[in-house]
Every structure is written in structure tokens, then in C-alpha cells.
Amino acid sequence: MKSFAYLALIAVGVGSVIIVWPRRTEAASPAAVPHRPYDSALAAHEVNFNLARVRRDPGGAIGWRQLASAYLTEARQKEDPKLAIKAQQAAERSLSIRKARNAGAAILIADALLEQHRFEEAHQACETALAIEPGADAAERTMTDIDFELGRYDEAGQRIAAHPDWRKDPAGMALMARQAETYGHPDQAEMWLTQAVQTADADYELPATTVSWFHVKLGELQTRYGRYDQANKQLKQALALYPESWKALAAMARLCAKRRDNDGVLWYGKQLDEVAPMTDVVGLMEDAARTKGDESDADLYAKYVLKLNQSTIDLGVKPHTPAQLKNGHTHDRMFCLYLAEHGKMLDLAQHAATHELASRKDIYSYDTYAWVTFLWGKAKGSRIDVVEAKQSIDKALATGTKDPQILAHAKAIDDYLQNN
Known part of the structure; x- marks a missing residue:
């Protein structure tokens, strides 16, 4: 499960808190304003730019922090934990050079560790960030996300209760949706995500990659609860915004599996494989091929799962x-x-x-x-x-x-x- 640190805006709820109801809205509308389009070469360019910077100035904490951020962006786009490790190492280098006023480096360490599913270590990195800058909002949000991933719902709830402003932005709305679904309120969750999508669509400052993420989250929720036509609409909108989104491609493959669309599973699975192959989706491709009678292809997919x-x-x-x-x-x-x-x-x-x-x-x-x-x-x-x-x-x-x-x-x- 991917963490909401992907957006660096984290908010989760617990059973002891009151579920906050969103304003009811209709299905999300297409983006009303243009967003900065996805550029497949941009992340690699940012990495190379910042690599050159740290070579010129290896003692600069800011340069290493910027390099860590660039690596992390590329890691998230490619679902590549090796790049996340590079992000972690660059952020650690930044923090070793300077701790004062450098909580951002510790937060980047936490985010990179989250990408690697090293949750306890990420939690410790957040504690380091808060020791450097008490009350740092990004650290509080990331720590809340980690608590949610670890099932520490009471701790997460205490933090979200202390930060009601988190539910006012699209990412916060998405997290309120996660809270609502966790506690058995999928209809509330869908309303929160619809509101998040509409807000993100209307915010021209958000890049297309980020806006796509909200459409994916709504589509995934709708898939889980059998709203397949609505899910299809959201996921196609996500791919229109960000054609190489591994999250959207994987979600489409899973939706096709729910609809018993074997050709769709195979098509989206192959597209996903070009970006970031996922174990469960390759397994769905194996099942789809076997259902179609393509035993040789199914066996190849089975071997691929083991290779991954x-x-x-x-x-x-x-x-x-x-x-x-x-x-x-x-x-x-x-x-x-x-x-x-x-x-x-x-x-x-x-x-x-x-x-x-x-x-x-x-x-x-x-x-x-x-x-x-x-x-x-x-x-x-x-x-x-x-x-x-x-x-x-x-x-x-x-x-x-x-x-x-x-x-x-x-x-x-x-x-x-x-x-x-």
C-alpha cells in the first residue's frame, strides 16, 4: 500500500474520533484549468542537474537535499526502491553536513524509507526532524501516515485531532476518505474523494501527476465497492493526465479483472510492465491468460511473478x-x-x-x-x-x-x- 507521503500531505483518523462528513457533491468534473503536464524526462533531468551541483559543491547541505528530493520523485514515478535508497543516502549526506534548520533532510529520509516499506526507521527519521524543528508540519503529517501504515490508529488520531486544517486541502480530503473507509463508511469516503478530485481539478498550481493521483484514489475506491463504470471514468481521466502513471495502469488492470475483461487485464498489465511491474497484476495476467486458454503465456507470467x-x-x-x-x-x-x-x-x-x-x-x-x-x-x-x-x-x-x-x-x- 502506498503511503500518502506521496503528496507530503498526511492525515488519518482513528476509531475514537468523530467522523467528519464532507459536503455532498456530484461526480468529479473534468479539469477546469490546465495543469503542468507530465514530462517523462523532467525527473531524470532534475537528478542530473543536482548531481552536477553536489559534484561542484560536495559540502553543501542544500544541494544534497535537493538531490534527495529529485531521486525520490523519480523513485515514486517508477516505483523503484533502488532510487529510493539513493534518495535516502543523499538526504543522510545533507543531514550529516548540517542539522540546524535542516529538518527537511530528515523528512526526506523518512519519505525514502517509506518507499522501501521500512516503517519503523521512517518513524525514527520523523522524530529526528521534530527534534530539529518542533512542530514541523511535514514531519507531523509523515509520522501520522506511518502510524496509519503500522495500524497505530490511536496515535494517528491524536495527531489528526490536533491538526483540523489538514482536512481542508485535497490531500487531506483524501485522507479523511481513508479514515471513513477504514471505519466502515465507504459512502462518506467516496464523497470526500469526489470533493478532493474537484478541488484538485480546479487548482491550476497542481501538476497533472498530482491531480491524476486523486482520480486514481477515487477510481480504486469505486472499484472496491463495485461501482465499475464510475471507476472506469476516473481511471481514464487519471491516465489522460498522466499516461505513465503506474498507479493508474495497475488500477485499470485490477478493474478489468473485476469485470472479467481478460483482454483488458493483459493490455493494461503489459503497459504497466513498461513502467513498474506489480506482483498482483502479473498474477492477474496469469489468470487471464489461463482463462483464455493460453497456457504457455500463463506459465510465463507465473515464472515472472517468481522472478519479481x-x-x-x-x-x-x-x-x-x-x-x-x-x-x-x-x-x-x-x-x-x-x-x-x-x-x-x-x-x-x-x-x-x-x-x-x-x-x-x-x-x-x-x-x-x-x-x-x-x-x-x-x-x-x-x-x-x-x-x-x-x-x-x-x-x-x-x-x-x-x-x-x-x-x-x-x-x-x-x-x-x-x-x-
Whole structure:
């Protein structure tokens, strides 16, 4: 799951806070003003420009910080954790040169670590930023995002309650939507995201890449809750704004899978592969090819999934951290679900789910652990494992979420226990 640090505007809610209702609006309208268009060469140009700058002045903290920011932008566009590591290293260099009035470098370290799914370390980097500049808004927002990713909903709620202004901007509206969905209010979530899209569309200062992100978030929500026509509209608008958006391409492939549009899955999956291949989407391509009777292609996609996750496979069931993986971070959640649902390497799938839950205890990690443990236990005929899956899915449901996937997993586990 990608963090909202992508926009550097973070706000999440918790069960103890009152859900704030957005103003009801109609479906988002097309952009009313022009936005700075996406330039595929710009991010690399910024990296090269700032590399030249630090070569001329290796002792300049600002230059290293700017280089870190450029690397991070490119990492997010390409979903490339190796670039995120470079961003982290450049920001660390900046901070080592000067700490005073350089909280921004610590925040960039946190953002780069978030890209690598190194959440606890990112949290520590935020603490460093706040020690340098107490109350720094960007650090508070990023720390809130990390708490949400880790399932620390109480801590996140305390921070959002202290910053009501966060809900006034589009990114804040998107995060209020996340809060609403987490606590079982998808209709409120859709209203918040619709409002965010409309606000972003009307803000000419926002670049097209950022505006596209809001359309993706609305389209993803609508996909989850079966509003496929509306989702299709939003995701196509996202791609019109940002044709190389891996987020939008992946979301379109997932939408096509929901609609049983196998050709669409394959088309968008191939487009995505040119930008940033994703484990779950390649798995959907395997399923689509098999459904179409293209067994040879399906087998190739199956091998590709394993190739994308070779570092995790090499480590096997040994304990590991994101930093130990050659690609810089884990895709354990996607990979273990793929393995479990395809009946492959179930011991590794179970380990990956266990590792994921050990590192982050949000509702989606509990759901993943529950589902993988259920399928593993069912395959072994182990009721003990299925009971453990039931305990985990109950934790996933604890916020009152109405997420259809979590509810479907809960029903399957309950049905099995009742009948066996």
C-alpha cells in the first residue's frame, strides 16, 4: 500500500474520533484549468542537474537535499526502491553536513524509507526532524501516515485531532476518505474523494501527476465497492493526465479483472510492465491468460511473478528485513497472497504473511495473515490454523471496515469452521 507521503500531505483518523462528513457533491468534473503536464524526462533531468551541483559543491547541505528530493520523485514515478535508497543516502549526506534548520533532510529520509516499506526507521527519521524543528508540519503529517501504515490508529488520531486544517486541502480530503473507509463508511469516503478530485481539478498550481493521483484514489475506491463504470471514468481521466502513471495502469488492470475483461487485464498489465511491474497484476495476467486458454503465456507470467520476488524466495523462511532484499523492500503482502491463492509454496506464503504482520499491524496485514493461514490450514486439514485465521480476521474487522475483500475472507473462514 502506498503511503500518502506521496503528496507530503498526511492525515488519518482513528476509531475514537468523530467522523467528519464532507459536503455532498456530484461526480468529479473534468479539469477546469490546465495543469503542468507530465514530462517523462523532467525527473531524470532534475537528478542530473543536482548531481552536477553536489559534484561542484560536495559540502553543501542544500544541494544534497535537493538531490534527495529529485531521486525520490523519480523513485515514486517508477516505483523503484533502488532510487529510493539513493534518495535516502543523499538526504543522510545533507543531514550529516548540517542539522540546524535542516529538518527537511530528515523528512526526506523518512519519505525514502517509506518507499522501501521500512516503517519503523521512517518513524525514527520523523522524530529526528521534530527534534530539529518542533512542530514541523511535514514531519507531523509523515509520522501520522506511518502510524496509519503500522495500524497505530490511536496515535494517528491524536495527531489528526490536533491538526483540523489538514482536512481542508485535497490531500487531506483524501485522507479523511481513508479514515471513513477504514471505519466502515465507504459512502462518506467516496464523497470526500469526489470533493478532493474537484478541488484538485480546479487548482491550476497542481501538476497533472498530482491531480491524476486523486482520480486514481477515487477510481480504486469505486472499484472496491463495485461501482465499475464510475471507476472506469476516473481511471481514464487519471491516465489522460498522466499516461505513465503506474498507479493508474495497475488500477485499470485490477478493474478489468473485476469485470472479467481478460483482454483488458493483459493490455493494461503489459503497459504497466513498461513502467513498474506489480506482483498482483502479473498474477492477474496469469489468470487471464489461463482463462483464455493460453497456457504457455500463463506459465510465463507465473515464472515472472517468481522472478519479481526472487530475493524473498532466496531468503526463504529465514527472518529478513526490507534492507536485506536486493530490490530494497518487500512485496510480501502481494506475494504471499499470490502464492496462497495459487496453491504454491504455501510454507513460504505463510512465512511471508507472518513477517508482514510482524512489521505492520494494520487491518490489511491482519486480513492477509488470516487468509493465507486459512488456505494453508485448509490445505493441511489443520483446524488449529483455521481457528488462528479466524482470530486474525476478527482483528481485521475490529474497526468496522466494510471492505468487500475482508468481509468475503471473514465469511469463508466462518463458513468453513461451521461446516468442519
